[in-house]
Amino acid sequence: MDLVNIFIRSAFVDNMIFAFFFGMCSYLAVSKTVKTAVGLGFAVIFVLTVTIPINYLIENYVLKEGALTWMGEEYASVNLNYLTYIMFIAVIASTVQLVEMIVEKISPALYGALGIFLPLIAVNCAILGGALFMQEKQFATIGQATVYGLGSGVGWFIAVVLIAAIRERIRYANIPGPLRGVGMAFLITGLMGLAFLGFMGFEI
Amino acid sequence: MAVNKDSNAYTITFAIILVIIVGGLLAFISNGLKPLQDKNLKNEKKQYILNCLPGNKLISRDQAGTEFANYVKERVILNYNGEQLENTFMNSDQSLDDKNPNDAFSIDLLKEYKTISKKEDRNYPLFICEVKGEKYYVAPVMGKGLWAAVWGYIALDENGEKIAGAVFDHKSETPGLGAEISQDFFEDQFIGKLISSESGYKAIEVNKPGSPLNDYQVDGISGGTFTSVGVEEMMERTLSVYQKYIKNLNRS
Amino acid sequence: MAEETVIVEEKKEVKEREPLFSKKNKKLITDPLDENNPVTIQVLGICSALAVTVQMKAAVVMSISVLFVLLMANISVSLMRNLIPNRIRIIVQLVVVASLVIIVDQVLKAYLYDVSKELSVFVGLIITNCIIMGRLEAFALGNKVWPSTLDALGNSIGYAMVLVVVSFFKELFGSGKLFGIEIFGNATEGTGLYAMGYMDNGLMLLPPSSLILVAIYIWVQKMRNPTLIETH
Numbered sequence: 001m002d003l004v005n006i007f008i009r010s011a012f013v014d015n016m017i018f019a020f021f022f023g024m025c026s027y028l029a030v031s032k033t034v035k036t037a038v039g040l041g042f043a044v045i046f047v048l049t050v051t052i053p054i055n056y057l058i059e060n061y062v063l064k065e066g067a068l069t070w071m072g073e074e075y076a077s078v079n080l081n082y083l084t085y086i087m088f089i090a091v092i093a094s095t096v097q098l099v100e101m102i103v104e105k106i107s108p109a110l111y112g113a114l115g116i117f118l119p120l121i122a123v124n125c126a127i128l129g130g131a132l133f134m135q136e137k138q139f140a141t142i143g144q145a146t147v148y149g150l151g152s153g154v155g156w157f158i159a160v161v162l163i164a165a166i167r168e169r170i171r172y173a174n175i176p177g178p179l180r181g182v183g184m185a186f187l188i189t190g191l192m193g194l195a196f197l198g199f200m201g202f203e204i
Numbered sequence: 205m206a207v208n209k210d211s212n213a214y215t216i217t218f219a220i221i222l223v224i225i226v227g228g229l230l231a232f233i234s235n236g237l238k239p240l241q242d243k244n245l246k247n248e249k250k251q252y253i254l255n256c257l258p259g260n261k262l263i264s265r266d267q268a269g270t271e272f273a274n275y276v277k278e279r280v281i282l283n284y285n286g287e288q289l290e291n292t293f294m295n296s297d298q299s300l301d302d303k304n305p306n307d308a309f310s311i312d313l314l315k316e317y318k319t320i321s322k323k324e325d326r327n328y329p330l331f332i333c334e335v336k337g338e339k340y341y342v343a344p345v346m347g348k349g350l351w352a353a354v355w356g357y358i359a360l361d362e363n364g365e366k367i368a369g370a371v372f373d374h375k376s377e378t379p380g381l382g383a384e385i386s387q388d389f390f391e392d393q394f395i396g397k398l399i400s401s402e403s404g405y406k407a408i409e410v411n412k413p414g415s416p417l418n419d420y421q422v423d424g425i426s427g428g429t430f431t432s433v434g435v436e437e438m439m440e441r442t443l444s445v446y447q448k449y450i451k452n453l454n455r456s
Numbered sequence: 457m458a459e460e461t462v463i464v465e466e467k468k469e470v471k472e473r474e475p476l477f478s479k480k481n482k483k484l485i486t487d488p489l490d491e492n493n494p495v496t497i498q499v500l501g502i503c504s505a506l507a508v509t510v511q512m513k514a515a516v517v518m519s520i521s522v523l524f525v526l527l528m529a530n531i532s533v534s535l536m537r538n539l540i541p542n543r544i545r546i547i548v549q550l551v552v553v554a555s556l557v558i559i560v561d562q563v564l565k566a567y568l569y570d571v572s573k574e575l576s577v578f579v580g581l582i583i584t585n586c587i588i589m590g591r592l593e594a595f596a597l598g599n600k601v602w603p604s605t606l607d608a609l610g611n612s613i614g615y616a617m618v619l620v621v622v623s624f625f626k627e628l629f630g631s632g633k634l635f636g637i638e639i640f641g642n643a644t645e646g647t648g649l650y651a652m653g654y655m656d657n658g659l660m661l662l663p664p665s666s667l668i669l670v671a672i673y674i675w676v677q678k679m680r681n682p683t684l685i686e687t688h
Binding site: 029 | 496497499500501502503506507544546547550551553554555557558561562580581583584585586590662663664665666667668670671674675676677678679682684685
């Protein structure tokens with residue numbers, strides 16, 4: 001039940017895009033057509049589900065105050081917290097690189113579909129944002145952290161695909177010139193964000 | 205330039221050199237600044253405690269560092285039943301030691317909540333203060349805001365029934381909304397509110413702003429609903445422990 | 457990899473020996489203010505731009521920190537541009553940015569504790585600010601130090617402009633204040649405009665309103681400069 005709750009919360013209530021605006025840059029870049037949106041959406045789900053548990057382990061066995069106790073008692077007071085950002089971002093960037101290489105070797109078809117999106121993800125705020133929120137929320141088990149990553153990814157996916165569908169639909173609408181493209185995308189996201197506010201405080 | 209920039213050897217050497225330089229630099233800076241940062245944190249905690257005492261709102265962080273002992277006369281750690289733990293009673297002659305687990309000043313309430321799941325097992329620090337001959341009990345409280353922790357310190361009068369002052373702070377509430385709990389207009393509402401009724405402890409309620417208030421209610425922050433709920437939660441959580449202690453003390 | 461990142465533009469090496477403020481260099485500063493604004497035209501760094509605009513003070517503090525980090529990152533990456541191995545360049549850039557942010561964070565915590573408390577939420581957001589990565593990748597990696605410095609200045613000022621404008625409207629209409637100073641009178645006591653029945657617009661304080669304000673900003677900007685209008 002707890003896991004379901006975490007999933008629902010991270011996907012809808014704390015939606016990465018509508019509640020925090022994380023990952024907006026790549027979101028606006030790829031939301032022109034549903035096809036690319038689905039591609040990047042899956043890539044984000046995948047990377048979030050992989051990197052959040054890894055970062056969880058790093059946080060709990062390397063970075064936290066007293067996290068190094070497993071190396072021996074004398075390390076109990078070491079606090080490497082100041083390295084958080086750099087460790088997280090390094091994990092994310094190298095995971096993305098690694099995933100890219102593995103996918104390329106194993107499944108060229110999947111690589112063809114996801115390949116060009118993977119480098120974009122290393123700089124996607126949603127991934128680092130997810131890791132930092134994971135640290136803030138102090139999950140008790142790695143299972144919870146993984147579900148949190150999955151949920152955030154799914155939330156991002158839903159948002160980007162929804163917006164892409166709307167943008168595709170209004171392509172031939174008669175929008176005032178200055179608002180065409182980015183301007184309209186902002187407006188739509190704003191309105192969607194208002195709708196998602198309805199999930200606030202929603203709990204199971 | 206005969207070095208092949210795409211060779212594995214070059215890439216790995218570059219990565220290693222970069223990691224060593226960056227790691228060394230960060231470790232150097234972080235260790236060099238650590239004492240100053242720790243002092244800031246310690247003084248901030250002292251400032252919270254002093255600020256919630258009546259008439260002390262304006263004490264700055266640096267002042268709090270030096271004047272702490274003038275106000276805080278005794279420190280003690282309680283268990284959940286409001287009883288004093290062994291060896292934890294200290295008076296202002298014993299200097300503060302945030303490494304000594306028997307010193308109430310060392311207790312980090314946030315850590316207590318995160319690491320000890322049963323409320324019966326947690327430690328509850330209490331600071332007994334004196335301002336102009338009046339005795340006040342200052343207790344830390346802690347709750348959850350919209351984004352992360354919110355916390356505060358509450359000063360109780362010597363009967364343990366009335367709130368004499370309150371400070372709140374937050375880690376990362378939304379500026380202009382939830383973050384307003386650390387503003388004077390919100391904190392000052394708590395002064396004079398009651399925390400006990402005939403049936404015992406009664407927690408302060410944080411209402412929707414605008415509705416009429418009784419002695420147990422304060423106005424919440426409009427637009428900061430979750431943070432207001434967090435404040436209500438922390439008022440409910442721990443103050444009853446301290447009230448038990450104060451009542452027992454006065455009875456004996 | 458990553459050659460096809462969206463931000464591949466202007467990867468030309470600037471010519472040798474130019475005057476410090478040649479026409480081209482001046483353009484590096486003025487372009488990002490309007491025609492190539494990082495937020496409204498390049499659509500970078502939105503996350504932080506939207507998250508910190510409820511109060512002007514937070515917006516200004518954020519702008520200054522981005523200015524500092526972008527400037528230092530652009531300079532150091534530009535200095536190393538001939539050394540960085542191509543394959544790991546994204547990681548190298550991220551490491552540079554992350555270490556700069558950590559340094560800023562640590563120094564603030566030690567010497568300017570109050571500012572650091574103000575910033576706490578936003579510090580992490582600086583790393584994830586796509587403007588910084590975007591500028592490193594698109595400009596600093598292929599240009600000399602001086603143009604990179606100007607580029608950093610231009611882009612962070614362009615970013616700051618949007619932040620300040622958006623936060624001006626959000627704070628003024630959302631809570632009737634500017635920089636925390638009451639402009640429309642006191643809402644709780646009902647003085648000033650509030651005495652005449654004026655009410656703050658709660659929507660302005662909520663996150664979605666920043667998106668709508670940025671959209672209006674884009675609208676006005678493109679109306680004044682029709683060459684920027686996108687064709688489908």
